[in-house]
Amino acid sequence: MEDIVAYLKAERGQDWRADLRKSMKAKERTSKLRVKMPEEDPNTRNTNNVEVNTGLSVEQAVLEAQRCLDCPDPTCMQGCPVGINIPKFIKKIETEDFLGAASVLKETNGLPAVCGRVCPQEKQCESTCFYTVKMKKIPVAIGYLERFAADFERDSGQMAIPETGDSNKIKVGIVGSGPAGLAAAGDLAKFGYDVTVFEALHEIGGVLKYGIPEFRLPNDIVDVEINNLKKMGVNFRINFIVGKTASFDDLKADGYQAFFVGSGAGLPRFMNIPGENYNGIFSSNEYLTRVNLMNAADPEYDTPVISGKNVAVIGGGNTAMDSVRTAKRLGAERSMIIYRRSEAEMPARVEEVIHAKEEGIEFMNLHNPLEYYADENGRVNSMKIQKMELGEPDASGRRRPVPIPGSEFIVDVDTVVVSVGVSPNPLIPASMPDLEVTDWGTIVVDKDSMQSSIPELFAGGDIVRGGATVILAMGDGRKAAAGMHAYIQEKVKAN
Amino acid sequence: MNKILEKEFFSKNVVQIVLEAPEIAKSRKPGHFVIIKMGKKGERIPLTIASADAAKGTITLVVQKVGVTSAKLAELEVGDSITDVVGPLGEATHIENVGTVLCAGGGVGVAPLLPIVEGFKKAGNRVVTILAARTKDLVILEEQMRAFSDEVIVMTDDGSYGKKGLVTAGMEEVIDREKVNLSVVIGPAVMMKFAALTTKKYNIETYASLNTIMVDGTGMCGACRVSVGGKTKFVCVDGPEFDAHKVDFDEMLSRLGAYKDQELKDYENFLKLQTA
Ligand SMILES: Cc1cc2nc3c(=O)[nH]c(=O)nc-3n(C[C@H](O)[C@H](O)[C@H](O)COP(=O)(O)OP(=O)(O)OC[C@H]3O[C@@H](n4cnc5c(N)ncnc54)[C@H](O)[C@@H]3O)c2cc1C
Ligand SMILES: Cc1cc2nc3c(=O)[nH]c(=O)nc-3n(C[C@H](O)[C@H](O)[C@H](O)COP(=O)(O)OP(=O)(O)OC[C@H]3O[C@@H](n4cnc5c(N)ncnc54)[C@H](O)[C@@H]3O)c2cc1C
Ligand code: SF4
Ligand code: SF4
Ligand code: FES
Numbered sequence: 001m002e003d004i005v006a007y008l009k010a011e012r013g014q015d016w017r018a019d020l021r022k023s024m025k026a027k028e029r030t031s032k033l034r035v036k037m038p039e040e041d042p043n044t045r046n047t048n049n050v051e052v053n054t055g056l057s058v059e060q061a062v063l064e065a066q067r068c069l070d071c072p073d074p075t076c077m078q079g080c081p082v083g084i085n086i087p088k089f090i091k092k093i094e095t096e097d098f099l100g101a102a103s104v105l106k107e108t109n110g111l112p113a114v115c116g117r118v119c120p121q122e123k124q125c126e127s128t129c130f131y132t133v134k135m136k137k138i139p140v141a142i143g144y145l146e147r148f149a150a151d152f153e154r155d156s157g158q159m160a161i162p163e164t165g166d167s168n169k170i171k172v173g174i175v176g177s178g179p180a181g182l183a184a185a186g187d188l189a190k191f192g193y194d195v196t197v198f199e200a201l202h203e204i205g206g207v208l209k210y211g212i213p214e215f216r217l218p219n220d221i222v223d224v225e226i227n228n229l230k231k232m233g234v235n236f237r238i239n240f241i242v243g244k245t246a247s248f249d250d251l252k253a254d255g256y257q258a259f260f261v262g263s264g265a266g267l268p269r270f271m272n273i274p275g276e277n278y279n280g281i282f283s284s285n286e287y288l289t290r291v292n293l294m295n296a297a298d299p300e301y302d303t304p305v306i307s308g309k310n311v312a313v314i315g316g317g318n319t320a321m322d323s324v325r326t327a328k329r330l331g332a333e334r335s336m337i338i339y340r341r342s343e344a345e346m347p348a349r350v351e352e353v354i355h356a357k358e359e360g361i362e363f364m365n366l367h368n369p370l371e372y373y374a375d376e377n378g379r380v381n382s383m384k385i386q387k388m389e390l391g392e393p394d395a396s397g398r399r400r401p402v403p404i405p406g407s408e409f410i411v412d413v414d415t416v417v418v419s420v421g422v423s424p425n426p427l428i429p430a431s432m433p434d435l436e437v438t439d440w441g442t443i444v445v446d447k448d449s450m451q452s453s454i455p456e457l458f459a460g461g462d463i464v465r466g467g468a469t470v471i472l473a474m475g476d477g478r479k480a481a482a483g484m485h486a487y488i489q490e491k492v493k494a495n
Numbered sequence: 496m497n498k499i500l501e502k503e504f505f506s507k508n509v510v511q512i513v514l515e516a517p518e519i520a521k522s523r524k525p526g527h528f529v530i531i532k533m534g535k536k537g538e539r540i541p542l543t544i545a546s547a548d549a550a551k552g553t554i555t556l557v558v559q560k561v562g563v564t565s566a567k568l569a570e571l572e573v574g575d576s577i578t579d580v581v582g583p584l585g586e587a588t589h590i591e592n593v594g595t596v597l598c599a600g601g602g603v604g605v606a607p608l609l610p611i612v613e614g615f616k617k618a619g620n621r622v623v624t625i626l627a628a629r630t631k632d633l634v635i636l637e638e639q640m641r642a643f644s645d646e647v648i649v650m651t652d653d654g655s656y657g658k659k660g661l662v663t664a665g666m667e668e669v670i671d672r673e674k675v676n677l678s679v680v681i682g683p684a685v686m687m688k689f690a691a692l693t694t695k696k697y698n699i700e701t702y703a704s705l706n707t708i709m710v711d712g713t714g715m716c717g718a719c720r721v722s723v724g725g726k727t728k729f730v731c732v733d734g735p736e737f738d739a740h741k742v743d744f745d746e747m748l749s750r751l752g753a754y755k756d757q758e759l760k761d762y763e764n765f766l767k768l769q770t771a
Contacts, residue, residue: 200713202532202539202579210715239581241713245518266715270727277720277727277746279753286716294538294710302538302563302761303710304754378749426732427713 004083011088012070020091021070030131034138035064042358046328049214052355053117053147058096061148065094068140071130076142079128081475082108086125090145102153103160105146108478110186111179113154113221115471116147118212120349124471154224161231165192170488173198173256175242175428178206179470180262180461182229183477184484188260189232191485196235196256198242200427203293206264208470210293211285213322215329216352243431248457257491258456258484261443262477265462266425270418271314275372280306280380284315284323284419291326308415310334312383314369315419316346317467321353323417324361332415335361340368340388340401366390366401370408372416382412424463432457442466449483450476458484496576500553505635508560509603510569511545517552519544519582525610526588526704526736529554530712532579533567540564541709541731543607544583545636557606557635563761584712585735588702590614594676597669597699598644599625599662599690601682605636607704608681609643615679616643623648623675625665627682631656662686663693675699680739684751688744695740703739705730707747708754721747 092101121143129139268283296305307330316339387407390399436453460476501513600608649657714732724741
C-alpha cells in the first residue's frame with residue numbers, strides 16, 4: 001500500500017504534471033461542464049445494430065481531461081477494481097499524448113476499450129471521484145476518456161503489443177476465454193509461460209461475444225484484443241471443454257503445470273412459475289446467444305430466432321436491458337421491462353437504462369410475473385402480472401418488493417425473455433469432486449492468490465463471484481496469474 | 496478441423512459419417528453426444544456419437560435428414576471437414592449388470608441406441624433389441640445391433656419387413672414372455688411417450704434419451720429444457736437420459752415445434768436452391 005502511495009506521489013510530482021496543474025486554475029477546471037457523449041439517433045438506432053455511443057472527439061476529450069484536478073489523493077482510483085492510474089492517463093490526454101495515455105491504461109488493464117464501454121462507472125471510479133464525493137458535482141467522465149484513449153491507439157495502427165519475458169517453456173492452461181481468462185492469459189504470457197486458452201464455444205470472448213450486444217460492444221473491438229494476445233504467443237483452442245473433451249488429469253499428463261478456471265456463471269435461472277416452458281419464452285442467454293453469437297436475425301445464417309411483436313423481458317440488470325433493446329431491434333412493437341423493484345434498485349448501468357428509454361422501451365417497474373398462458377400450439381400469448389410495493393430492506397440492503405394483493409392483471413405477449421440471473425457453470429465442479437465449492441456452486445479460492453482447494457488450480461471471475469462485472473473478472477484473472485507464477489516458481493525451486 | 500474419413504448411406508435420408516476427432520474419441524462413453532456446426536453461418540446441432548475408435552481417433556455419427564443442417568451434413572464428401580465439433584457432451588449412460596435389458600429404437604433413434612446396446616451387452620446383460628421403422632427401407636443398423644444383442648425384433652408400421660406393428664407391440668411381446676429388468680427407449684418424442692406408457696403399466700424402470708432443441712450444449716442457454724417429475728431440467732447437462740416415466744413428453748413435443756414454420760420454410764428454400 002505504502003509503495004503505491006509513494007509511487008503515485010512521485011508520478012504526480014513530475015515536472016510535466018506540475019506544470020500542467022499550474023496551467024489552469026482549479027476554479028476554471030471545475031466550472032466546465034461534463035462532455036456529452038455523441039450518440040446515434042434513438043429512433044434510427046433502435047432499428048439497427050450500430051454502436052450507440054460514437055465516441056468523443058479529440059477536442060471533447062481534451063476539454064473533459066481539463067476538468068480532472070489531478071488530485072493529490074486521487075480517490076477515483078479506489079473505485080477502480082484494477083487500480084488504473086486515472087489522473088496520470090487523463091493528464092496525458094490533456095497534453096494530447098493519447099498513445100501515452102493508452103500505455104498508462106495498459107499498465108493495469110488489458111482491455112481498456114472494453115472497460116471504457118461497459119464498466120458501471122457510476123458505481124466504480126466515477127462514484128469516488130472528488131467531484132462526486134466532495135463537490136457534489138457530476139464526476140469526470142473517466143469511462144469515456146478511457147474508451148477514447150484506447151480507441152485512439154487502436155485506430156492509430158500503432159497498438160503496442162506488451163513485451164513477453166523469455167519463454168520458460170512451462171505449460172499453463174486457461175479454462176474459458178471470457179475477460180477473466182483473457183486477463184490471466186495476458187499476464188502469464190508476459191511472465192514467459194506457454195499459455196493455452198481452452199474455450200467451449202466456437203468463438204473466443206465469453207460474455208463479451210455471446211452476451212453483450214454489438215450496439216454496446218462491437219465484436220471487432222474484442223477481436224483486436226484477442227489478436228494482441230495471439231501476437232504475444234497465447235494459443236487458443238476453441239470447441240474444447242475442459243472436463244469433457246479432456247480432463248484436468250489428461251492435461252496434466254500432457255505437461256500442464258497449473259490452470260486458471262474462468263468458466264463464468266453461465267447457467268440461466270428461471271422463476272419456476274406456471275407456463276414458463278411454453279414456446280416463445282427464453283432465457284436471456286438463449287435469446288442473446290442466438291442473436292449475438294449465432295447471428296440468428298440475419299437470414300443468411302441458419303440459426304432461427306423468434307422475433308415477437310409484444311416482448312416482455314423480466315429483470316432489471318444489464319442482461320435484461322440488452323435483451324429488451326435487442327427485441328426492439330428485431331422489430332418488436334412493444335418491448336417491456338418487467339422489474340419487481342423500482343428504478344433506483346436496478347442493477348443495470350445507468351446509461352443503459354437512459355438509452356433504453358430513449359429507444360422507446362416501456363418500463364413496468366414494481367411488477368412481477370405470476371403465470372404464462374399459451375395458444376393451442378403451445379406458444380405463449382399472455383401473462384399474468386402482479387403489482388408490487390417496496391417494504392423493509394432485505395439482506396442486500398435494498399428494499400424488499402412486496403406483492404399488492406388483488407392487483408393482478410393480464411398483458412398480451414408473444415415473446416418473453418427471462419433475465420433473473422445466472423448460477424455458476426457446473427461443468428468444472430462436476431468434473432472435479434475434490435474441488436471445494438460453496439453451497440451456491442461458486443469455487444472457493446484464497447482471495448489474494450486465487451488458489452482453490454486443489455493447489456494447481458486457480459479460479460476467478462463469475463465462477464468465483466457469481467454474476468459480477470467485466471473489470472472484476474479481469475482483476476481476478478491478473479491476481480490469479482501472479483498467484484500461479486508464485487506457485488510454479490516455488491514448485492520449480494523445490495525440484 | 497475434423498475431416499470426414501468415411502461416408503455411407505443407410506437409406507435415402509440416413510447417412511453414416513466417420514469423422515476425425517481424436518480427443519473426443521478418447522473421452523467419449525455410451526450416451527454422449529457432440530455438437531457440430533458447419534461454416535461461419537451454420538447452426539449448432541446435437542448428434543449422438545454412435546461409436547468411436549480411440550486408436551484411430553475417429554467418431555461415427557448417424558444422421559437423418561430432417562432440415563437444412565442435417566441435409567447439408569449429408570452432402571459433405573469424404574475428405575471434406577466439419578468446421579466445429581465439440582464434445583463429448585451430456586452424462587454418459589449408467590451401465591451395469593441388471594439382468595435383462597429391453598432396448599427399443601425408433602427411426603434415427605436407433606443410432607444413439609447402438610452404443611448403449613453395446614455397453615449393456617458388454618456389462619453381461621441379456622439384451623433384447625427392438626428396431627422400429629415406418630417401412631423396410633428405413634430400418635438401419637440391423638446387422639450392428641445383432642452383433643451386440645441376444646435377440647433383435649424388427650417392427651415396421653406397414654409390415655414390409657419384420658413384424659407389422661408399432662414399437663410398443665414388440666415391447667409388450669417381450670414383456671409378456673420374459674422378465675425385463677430395465678428398458679431404454681430412443682426415438683421420436685411420440686414414440687418415447689407411448690413406449691414409456693407401456694413399460695409404466697408393468698412397472699419396468701425405463702430410460703429415454705431426449706432429443707430437444709439445443710444451442711450451446713453446455714448448460715448456458717436453457718433451450719433444451721424439459722420438465723422431469725415437475726422440475727425443469729437441462730437435457731444437455733442433466734441428460735440426455737431421464738426416467739421416462741417422469742418426462743413431460745407433451746411439453747417436449749410442443750417445444751420441439753417452436754421453430755417449425757421457420758425451419759420448414761428454410762428447408763424448402765434450401766431444396767429449391769439445390770434443384771435450381
Ligand atoms: C448480457 C450481459 C451483459 C452484461 N453487461 C455488463 C456490463 O455492461 N458491464 C459489466 O461490467 N459486466 C456486464 N456483464 C457481466 C460480465 O459480462 C461478466 O461478469 C463477465 O463476463 C465474467 O467474466 P468471466 O471471464 O468470469 O466469464 P465469462 O465471460 O462468462 O466467460 C466464461 C467462458 O468460459 C467458457 N467455459 C465455461 N466452462 C468451460 C469449460 N469447462 N471449458 C472451456 N471453456 C469453458 C464459456 O463458454 C465462456 O466463454 C454482462 C453480462 C451479460 C450476460
Ligand atoms: C442429444 C441429442 C442427440 C441427437 N442425436 C441425433 C443423431 O444421432 N442423429 C440424428 O439424425 N439426429 C439426432 N438428434 C436430432 C438432431 O439434432 C436434429 O435432427 C437436428 O438438430 C435437426 O437440424 P436441421 O437443421 O437439419 O433441422 P431443423 O430445420 O432444425 O428441423 C427440421 C424439423 O425437425 C424437427 N426437429 C428439430 N430438432 C429436432 C430434434 N432435436 N429432434 C427431433 N426433431 C427435431 C423440427 O421440429 C423441424 O420440424 C439429436 C438431438 C439431441 C438433442
Ligand atoms: S477500468 Fe472501469 S472502473 Fe477502472 S477506471 Fe476504467 S472504467 Fe473506471
Ligand atoms: S478524483 Fe476525479 S478529479 Fe481527482 S484525480 Fe480522480 S478523476 Fe481527477
Ligand atoms: S443447449 Fe443450451 S442449455 Fe442445453
